[in-house]
Amino acid sequence: MGEIPCILSIGAILIAFKCLLIPSYTSTDFEVHRNWMAVTWNRPLKAWYTESTSEWTLDYPPFFAYFEWALAYVAHTIGFDECLQISKTPIMSSRILVFQRLSVIATDIFYIAICALYAFKSPRLVAGIPKKMRKNAQEACFILLACLQALLICDSIHFQYNSMLTAFFILSMYFIDSGRFLLAALTFSILLNFKHIYVYYALGYVFFYLVNYFEFSAAKFLNNFPKAITLAISLLLPFAFSIFPFFHVAGVEGLQNIATRLFPVSRGLTHAFWAPNFWALYNFADLILYRILSILKIGKFEAPTYTSGLVQEYSHSVLPNVNPIGTLCLVVIASVIVLTGLVIRWRKGKDPIFNFERIFRKTYSRPVDFSLFAIFSALSFFYFGYHVHEKAIILITVPMTILAIKDPKYHRHLIHLSCIASFSLFPLLFTPFEILLKYAICVAYFFIQLTFLKRYTRMPLGDLLPWRHIASWVVLAIVEIYNTFLHKWLLSDRLPFAPLMVISVLTSIELTGFFGSLIWTTFADGIIEISWQKATCRLREQLIRDMTYSVQTVEDEQDVQIVAGVDTSASSSNPDMVYVSVSFWKYPDLQHLATISDTRILRLPYIPQYLAVREAEVVADFVRSVIAERPELRPDVILCDGFGQFHSRSCGMACHVGALTGIPSIGIAKNLALHDVYETVGIDKRAKVDQFVDSCREIFKSNKSVPGFIPFDIVEPVKLNILRMGGSMSGVFVSAGYGIDLDLATTISAKTLLNNTTCEPIRAADLESRRLVRENFDGNRDKIE
Incomplete structure (x- = not known):
């Protein structure tokens, strides 16, 4: 299949399928984004980040607010003014449903186009791949990105605009692969002004640019000053366009209102359903200790509240409480350790300062790909971050997909991560129709992924599907089926949160194993591995x-x-x-x-x-x-x-x-x-x-x-x-x-x-x-x- 037929056929199938999903389950995010359209359309600019009639207040950066205003303008122009009413209570109708679904589908076209651009035009995607395999690699990259099951669940059913935002990140990666570092920085800065969660990638960009953009040799050191200035301009320009209008109409107070909305600390350490990261394990350990000590009647501890399923601040019963500053410190420490390791791995053998050849016994002939910097940076934020939503796992799966195409030794990691993502996202969809739908989507994507990766490299199934991974998926599937079909008939009155907690803990364990395995594979030429x-x-x-x-x-x-x-x-x-x-x-x-x-x-x-x-x-x-x-x-x-x-x-x-x-x-x-x-x-x-x-x-x-x-x-x-x-x-x-x-x-x-x-x-x-x-x-x- 040629490039254009592949893009058009896959794109048409995806758009048609997304149209069929229009009547499916509507989450609270429908009201969130509808209210944001109403706020940006009916209130003056200086009131966007202070309007609080609805509990779903605007809490994304200004570029996304401008995007909501643009959607509101379209809605008003074509006669969908019912979308633009400010209301304390949710508003929903078939017309609102259709308009908002179609707005996501329209932005998905942009995402599919960027996936095609990266897959078929990125010069580094197939740089180290044999010629006869390059076409298969490009098609695999495009299809796996365009059909990403996590985006399909989160955007086309649960409802958000993650595909559009992910497109900016992939475009930034395309510019990096093309050697256009200033455009890559500009694109990433634009992305940050759409949704600040993409700061997860920030440290990855910092470390990658230090070793690939700047020059530290004595002869060329002075060249870094003009480079630093142009890079700073590329990064700050989107921020200027983003926040200057608010500064112009409301002064410093306008900027303070934005900051207050973007960084609320009253949501608690973990989300209502725990994301599969370190804090899920921390909560579970605290709960176990509380139960054991209560049974043994050792000390007096307050009952835990993090199993209530509510978004709120809470205290731990036995273990020390965790605040945002503590999680930020852990994020930075973890990121710096692994990203410094990537820098050393790239620099060794090329600079006497970083020459660890006698220890590691191997010199790499090419730089470490940016996707690894992005993965480890996002993974560190996801694993140790404060109030991480399970949907943020998309930020890891996207660069992981690209890395696996570039370097097939990561295929098994990609498949395992995709399965972890599927199980962690299942609780988002819980109505009867969507239960079978979410299973069908994730199982279909699993086989699509397996088929195209095996077609690309013809690796043995044993390499792609280790028995330990299969065993973990079986256990997760059993718990998921119990949670969906049996728990409400057996123990829902006594332990309503129990199966969700088990899913969260099991996926957290698997993500921990993925993190360790990824480090092991990436730094596999070290002393321990040898x-x-x-x-x-x-x-x-x-x-x-x-x-x-x-x-x-x-x-x-x-x-x-x-x-x-x-x-x-x-x-x-x-x-x-x-x-x-x-x-x-x-x-x-x-x-x-x-x-x-x-x-x-x-x-x-x-x-x-x-x-x-x-x-x-x-x-x-x-x-x-x-x-x-x-x-x-x-x-x-x-x-x-x-x-x-x-x-x-x-x-x-x-x-x-x-x-x-x-x-x-x-x-x-x-x-x-x-x-x-x-x-x-x-x-x-x-x-x-x-x-x-x-x-x-x-x-x-x-x-x-x-x-x-x-x-x-x-x-x-x-x-x-x-x-x-x-x-x-x-x-x-x-x-x-x-x-x-x-x-x-x-x-x-x-x-x-x-x-x-x-x-x-x-x-x-x-x-x-x-x-x-x-x-x-x-x-x-x-x-x-």
Whole structure:
């Protein structure tokens, strides 16, 4: 599907579906926005933020007030004046319902257009993605953003204008990806003047601009002053247009009225239904402590009021009370810690001040994407913020969707976050018709998301849907069904808030796990992750060694009919995305049968001497999938570019691949890294190794005939044989992998050296994977790994 047909078809389907939702449930937000239209239309500008006839007073920044005035003007022009009455009690009619629904749908067109602009025109969205996958990636980004279930529930059913506001944020991200930082700042400032909750992103912008917009080298430091001035103008200009009219008509008092409405502190720590963040867990812990201490009759505590379902200030029973300043401090501390980590991750290896290469063992070839800064900033505010509404989770899901498209290792995080968002938003819709509707929308979006992400990268379902995530969704589904269909018949009189509290606590636990998992994945090249992966790898290697030495799958050369060579290649622009190739050949006549390749995502970091941690499972999974589709190609032996049992831990890459596939394997390496050999045989035998290597070179140099191979007999038992390649001074180094002994492995390897020069199955797989990288990545930027 082309860009225009995709945009038009998806847009038409969404608009048609939203029109069908016009008669659905009406929340209090209908009256809120209707009253705001009435206030802005009937009252003078200086009274907008003081009018209080209705309890739903205007509490959004001035740009949104101007937007409400514009809607009021349209309503008056087309004869919908019943929308514009100031009333102490709510006003609702079918005409008001239609007008307000259509106003949301009209702004949704703007949102869909911005999603299309970002998905199909952002230069960084597909920068590190193979060419053949870029179209799928762009379509996935557009569809997942345009059809976001959280926006559909909050805007088209519950009723708000979040899509329009989100469009400004996505437009700002588009400008950042395009390198137009001043326009990005201007757009974000406009957004803040529409709805101040988007301050959640502010620290992310600050840290991102510090490392991407300003220059701190001595030679260019003075360039920062004009940059800072132009940036300040871009940020302050929308504020000037926003608040100057109020200052002009009411002076400082007009600004004070706006500030009082925008930042009320009388709403309490948590909303009526607790958002899934730290304070839900805090409230729950306080409630449990209160119940336990009351039963034990230890002390006297006031009964908690935060389970009343009302928006109000309250005190905790046992735990210390929490005020807005305390939550702000936690937000800033959490944000600064994770955002500083992103800065260090981006700067290391590029500036001596931030060079942590000896600790982290990896240098990134590209900057950290802005979406990560936005996610961690919004997540910190959402997790520790004061009076957070559950709908604010949209601020995390939008940049998370974009990040997952840019970097597929975050796919599982996106799916999990989307499910958490769905469950946390379900209580917003509670009437009978909307119950089935909200379930249908969220389940449909889950499968749309899963389908397009899998279509984009073809990752295994196990990577996208970990069993722990599935188990948590099942538990949440059980609680949700109980809350919706059973609780009102059983315990609603005694414990009306109980199931909502359980949903809130469970989703809070899941969001906490998401937060931790996101940090773990983002900073996965740290010391803790490396230590953990090393320990896991060593445990698996012990199991493989036990199987390898006790299981002999292939004992005779006559049992070998097909051999396969495997190899991978990656681009320097995105080293976590690789092409895996497997080449199948008849044995022993080396008739080529097929070479099959595909892309895979490497989710774990590279660790020296632990290559299998990063690649073995990916390669083995690909081989299994190929054999499942074409069983006639199932090889009797797999040839791997690397070592097998000749390894510092007697379990190299070939052993892992063989054990994971259940197919005998052989390691054939082109080079013998001496420092690895010293570690394998022991430092005390270093001189013997050097002497052995020199003698091999002399033999090859003199062109003396070598009967078969040269065994590496420095240590017993022998685990490595050296096969000469043609008339060169080099050789290939053969070691048995899984389910085969060294003699048979050497015999088979010798017969795969086509023209006595190179192992043809491995060479074919290597050439194919390299060709695909050259063709599918930008050749002027990418270097084959």
